[in-house]
Amino acid sequence: MTAISIIIAILVFGIIVLVHEWGHFIVARRVGVIVQEFAIGMGPKLIGHTSKKGTLYSLRLLPIGGYCKMLGEDEAVDEEGSYSSKSVPARMAIVAAGPLMNFVLAFVILLFFCGIYGYTTTYVNEVEADYPAAAAGLESGDRFLSINGHRVHLFNKISYLLSEYQEGDTVTAVVEKPDGTKKELEFKPKYDEAQGRYRMGFSAKTSGGNLSDVLKSEGIGALPSYLGGMISNSFWTLCFDVELTVRGFVQLITGQVGADAVAGPIGIVTIIGDSYEQGLAYGFTTALYNVFSMIVLLSVNLGALNLFPIPALDGSRLVFHAIEGIRRKPVNPKVENAIYMIGFVLLMILMVVIAFSDIRKLL
Template identity: 35%
Template structure:
């Protein structure tokens, strides 16, 4: 069921994108030879007028094939290149624009049902630097270190991608009783000593993963090992571990760790690593607030703005090396993510299940719109670059050269898709 829903959502988004191209091709008198959903061999098709409508085997794409689209024939009646440059720009841009339209409509439905998430301060630590700087419960954060904040999720994503470092100064703008204030402060630092491992859940002492460069990894522990004692004190489970740390906080003094691996006991003496974390000194809302009327349209638009900004920020992180190719997902990863969201949402009731499905559709549709507008060969954005150049020069770029550039871009894109799909499969299995 979850795979079927994922395929339906993914296919609907692609279909709407291609319909944008199709509609504007027709409006500009350009013939469409085939309008298809999917890739590969045809499963089903029928002819109506000049256009063949097809459903193909692989539900991971679609196409709107136009007359003369990949040739330099301008005198062919109804061909793509015979249309005005403005008309061709509208045809190419229509696909991504329709993705944004679809995302906006779905976002409005979501906001109408569940509301929006204001970045409202819900708690301020007493005596903290931010409290002394004037931040109060109920203030709504509108800017954080120069980054405009419309929604709480804006703030969350920015903080996730931009770690606060010791000594950093935080500058925030907040709304307080309709008045905008500027809050400037330097966060306190929390000092902890860590062993450097993650557990699968709070009740377990089995090592799920090790943190690179931290003491347990350097001592040779591996994922799957189970910590059974610290300094000779038996640690039966996660609760016993937490109780031990409360009574014997870790410091820069060495400790002896006993762990089980494949039924055998081993010991390792390690020195916990100091870990210093700046403390914001406040927490903010991550829940939803109901709204109505024109506010629904406003916050629906802000949801799309958030999706677009997040996509662009992620691309920036990818280009600068902060994110790697392993963080990318293709059709296989997208279907898996939708399926996982579906399974996790079933227990929350029918309304939240479908709101989460719609939210995935909003994210994917806005993401597809942004990605297709990137000025790269073979993408809509790359084609728009050549059309804008043609509009400025008042004559087209050599069609043969343009075709070769798009073909090279398509080959690179297909190679990237293979790599991403391989990573998706590895992550799933």
């Protein structure tokens, strides 16, 4: 991996962390909480600047995270402008804003992708003869509604669900016909020797090109429909990515996958760098697309994982605030801090294990 790739990877990691912490920062400021420090990175301070409002903006040595330090965040401070003096809803809004901004970042990039490259719909374009889809009665113009009971709003999810089935399995799909009637179809995947995989034998309709192409061919009247498709596709892609992140994490904590399947900061930098270099083989535009795709993936991962109720992550703080709101009194600070400390230590141990795994993969 080249030096440029490493720099790009670190910048990508920094952007994702910056957006996350900026979410906490902007809402904290909005509700009147004093932000003492806004840091990108961990460890020793490299550079810093203190604003007129007293906030230290710093860049730190280790590009493995960041933080937004607020007055009264870790202890009760009876002072105007402290985190602890604010209402439960205000504190929950501050905490939730970090993950939310990661989702917003991913959504905006996905929206941009749809406008530049177009998108694939859940409508059927062509059905191949001699394949299960045709035999089951699937026709051009049909729209998929569900696969084996799973609602589908995205072609990627259709592909994902169908990829789980093998020859002999029965797939039940509910489709909407062009006249609006719904029909349940049953078919079994067929192995394609040429492609080396199981296939149903159909293709999906696309948006008809990117936004510029559609406007040129169909005029401004096509704009509302195309924008609606862009927003819908981006939203459901985001939801699907969150679903995959949650599923992967559950598999990790239940032992279905090992630590080797997880990447820490070292592994993530390597993945981003490799993705950039692989894209360069097809041109700078492809490399850029790969980098922004990684931003989407990692931003969704950071946002979703932070919402899990794991001590030291945003999700656990949300749980404690929710308990406080229900009980009408805060959890004992000593108990809360002890849980946070235990969680932080366990998280650091996990990070060390993952770091060793990342290093072993590089050797």
